[in-house]
Amino acid sequence: MINKAKQLQLSAAALVGGAVDVLSGRGWRYCACCRRRVLAFLPWRGGSAAAPPLMQALDMIGSDLDHFACPLCGSTDRERHLRLYLEETGMAATFAGKRVLHFAPERRLTPWIASLLPSEHLLADLYPEDVAVRRLDLEQMPFPDGYFDVVIANHVLEHVAHLDLAVMQIARVLKVDGWAILQVPWARTLATTIEDPSVTSSAARRELYGQEDHVRLFGADVFERIGRFGLSAEPVSHSEALASISPVSAGVNVQEPFMRFRRRQQS
């Protein structure tokens, strides 16, 4: 006799094509954000097969479109990946007592970062949709030099109008030896970042940059482009930082490096 809970599990397993062996538990995924097992992570907009042809041809590295959202908490793959990175490397443990600027704060990461007890956790966005989030333009920030210990802007710099201004400001508001996590989608097959302000239509931006509201696609020069004004790139690969974490089980993109930048000493 199969009880009701087991029946539900079996039905759900059937929905994902038998990818999960319910009786043994093999094949379960684990969400780093809600700390629960899930049968599968859900695709975004039809998955990688539906990505614009140019993005496929360039082998663009960004979100894991096939294993994107947690069906239980809604976390995205990049939220899960960043949390795993900060936890597993011990960086999260250093947040206590620090000033953290969190730009475009993700719903699943925000309460967790607050729980790490930073002395200040400033949530900011150019277009805030929540009263707890301050309206802030990355290109002209009203903070003193060297104010923050940490800046997090996870998939933001592909949206800003003037990249140089934004990274100059991030470098300025960071303390020397402070660090920023500045994840962006990029294509290592592209030598040079492409951006053209004359491309303004949503359709063209989607084809050229991969998404309607992106204004550039970073190439292999991404670390030089972001690290031009006082930030030193310290990229770390998934396998370097998270050797013991299965990207399939965690629903994260193993191709995505962690784009960490450290504020250089002023010369």
Ligand SMILES: [Zn+2]
């Ligand atoms: Zn979850």
